[in-house]
Amino acid sequence: MGLAKRIIPCLDVAEGRVVKGVQFEGLRDAGDPVEAARRYNQAGADELTFLDISASHEGRETMQHVVEAVAAEVFIPLTVGGGIRTLADVRRLLHAGADKVSINTAAVHHPERIKEMADAVGSQCIVVAIDARRVSGEDEPARWEIFTHGGRNPTGLDAIRWAEYMAELGAGELLVTSMDRDGMQQGFDLELTRAISDAVPIPVIASGGVGNLDHLVEGILEGHADAVLAASIFHFGTYQISEAKQCMADAGIEVRT
Amino acid sequence: MQIAVVDYGMGNLRSVVKAIEHVAPNDAHVVLTDAPEVILESDRVVFPGQGAAAQCMQALHERRLTPALREAARTRPFLGICMGMQVLLERSEENEGVDLLGWFPGQVRRFQPTDHRLKVPQMGWNQMHQTQDHPLFDGIRQDARFYFVHSYYCEPAEPAHQVATAEYGLSYCAALADEYVFAIQAHPEKSAEDGLRLLANFTRWKGPWS
Numbered sequence: 001m002g003l004a005k006r007i008i009p010c011l012d013v014a015e016g017r018v019v020k021g022v023q024f025e026g027l028r029d030a031g032d033p034v035e036a037a038r039r040y041n042q043a044g045a046d047e048l049t050f051l052d053i054s055a056s057h058e059g060r061e062t063m064q065h066v067v068e069a070v071a072a073e074v075f076i077p078l079t080v081g082g083g084i085r086t087l088a089d090v091r092r093l094l095h096a097g098a099d100k101v102s103i104n105t106a107a108v109h110h111p112e113r114i115k116e117m118a119d120a121v122g123s124q125c126i127v128v129a130i131d132a133r134r135v136s137g138e139d140e141p142a143r144w145e146i147f148t149h150g151g152r153n154p155t156g157l158d159a160i161r162w163a164e165y166m167a168e169l170g171a172g173e174l175l176v177t178s179m180d181r182d183g184m185q186q187g188f189d190l191e192l193t194r195a196i197s198d199a200v201p202i203p204v205i206a207s208g209g210v211g212n213l214d215h216l217v218e219g220i221l222e223g224h225a226d227a228v229l230a231a232s233i234f235h236f237g238t239y240q241i242s243e244a245k246q247c248m249a250d251a252g253i254e255v256r257t
Numbered sequence: 258m259q260i261a262v263v264d265y266g267m268g269n270l271r272s273v274v275k276a277i278e279h280v281a282p283n284d285a286h287v288v289l290t291d292a293p294e295v296i297l298e299s300d301r302v303v304f305p306g307q308g309a310a311a312q313c314m315q316a317l318h319e320r321r322l323t324p325a326l327r328e329a330a331r332t333r334p335f336l337g338i339c340m341g342m343q344v345l346l347e348r349s350e351e352n353e354g355v356d357l358l359g360w361f362p363g364q365v366r367r368f369q370p371t372d373h374r375l376k377v378p379q380m381g382w383n384q385m386h387q388t389q390d391h392p393l394f395d396g397i398r399q400d401a402r403f404y405f406v407h408s409y410y411c412e413p414a415e416p417a418h419q420v421a422t423a424e425y426g427l428s429y430c431a432a433l434a435d436e437y438v439f440a441i442q443a444h445p446e447k448s449a450e451d452g453l454r455l456l457a458n459f460t461r462w463k464g465p466w467s
């Protein structure tokens with residue numbers, strides 16, 4: 001009895017359309033974010049995350065309408081990330097119906113904005129995305145650094161200390177992505193996830209690298225994550241959310257069924 | 258039938274309004290308001306809230322809402338959600354101590370789990386263990402999961418007021434009620450089918466409960 005560990009599908013959205021589409025049986029329009037959200041809700045997803053990868057200003061405007069449409073008929077928590085820089089951006093998305101916003105680059109360039117945002121709208125709405133790469137050598141103690149721009153640009157910031165700092169400034173949750181593992185389908189960087197989760201008092205979502213259901217279980221049991229985020233294994237129909245929950249439950253993890 | 262959702266500047270209420278509109282009877286009219294007279298002309302009142310206790314209390318006082326809310330809560334179905342539950346008690350530990358509305362005897366305390374794996378805020382789906390029957394639980398199975406986000410929890414002094422508990426390092430009060438008030442720590446507007454069911458029940462419940 002108690003709090004369930006969460007499974008969070010993440011959808012990439014560009015110019016108001018789901019990128020690469022989502023595979024569901026009988027889906028009329030694989031690029032429609034509202035229909036994808038509705039299907040994931042029915043499938044038992046615990047939350048949804050939309051990552052706006054729009055290149056244009058118009059695309060970002062469109063995202064607001066996507067959020068409004070989803071929030072009007074899908075009644076589970078919704079997080080929106082991608083290109084959110086200012087308190088005005090945060091307010092706009094929360095007003096559209098998002099429950100949380102995920103802040104990435106803006107946190108690195110303007111950490112004080114995390115405090116400003118948390119003070120204004122509450123910590124529970126502010127997720128800080130931590131994109132990290134392992135920078136230590138084979139024989140050294142593990143060390144990770146924060147990277148921006150999809151993992152290309154190093155910042156010199158130590159990932160664990162950065163995570164602690166973000167929690168102190170008022171982040172309500174951390175989304176930890178290993179840029180070494182992202183897209184590799186080899187599983188999370190469990191050492192990174194655990195080091196951060198054990199260092200901060202707030203919940204941690206593990207992300208980056210899920211290729212099978214055992215990876216989700218490892219993220220919780222070995223990575224000490226409170227939630228696991230995955231994209232392709234669900235979108236392409238490789239696994240159902242229900243199978244993921246069964247696999248986690250079989251491993252003794254409490255899930256919502 | 259008019260349902261007032263009290264908007265006192267504490268958080269995004271779009272989801273609350275949309276969820277109620279989604280499940281309310283066809284003749285229902287949902288209004289977002291901070292006007293005492295609109296609250297008192299409504300048939301049902303929803304009192305949400307998120308953020309810090311001190312800010313919530315300040316916002317209520319600035320808008321001179323407390324007399325109308327008190328009157329509404331004595332005479333018609335009244336649903337408190339999240340911070341809208343906590344402020345009904347007498348005093349909170351938050352912000353170095355805050356006096357609350359005091360409609361229900363009891364305190365609001367911070368989670369201090371000894372197990373460091375239990376994070377604060379509690380964020381996610383926990384089980385609502387019904388400890389008393391209530392019309393708002395109709396059609397919702399025992400221990401159904403609801404979505405919670407909170408760092409503080411209610412500790413009502415009068416056991417008769419507690420209608421549900423949840424477990425998070427300790428067993429705490431997850432819903433409380435008196436005649437016309439039902440207050441829930443979780444977010445029914447974000448709790449999928451069971452949450453919608455609870456809201457649907459509220460839009461049809463006439464009270465009083467005893």
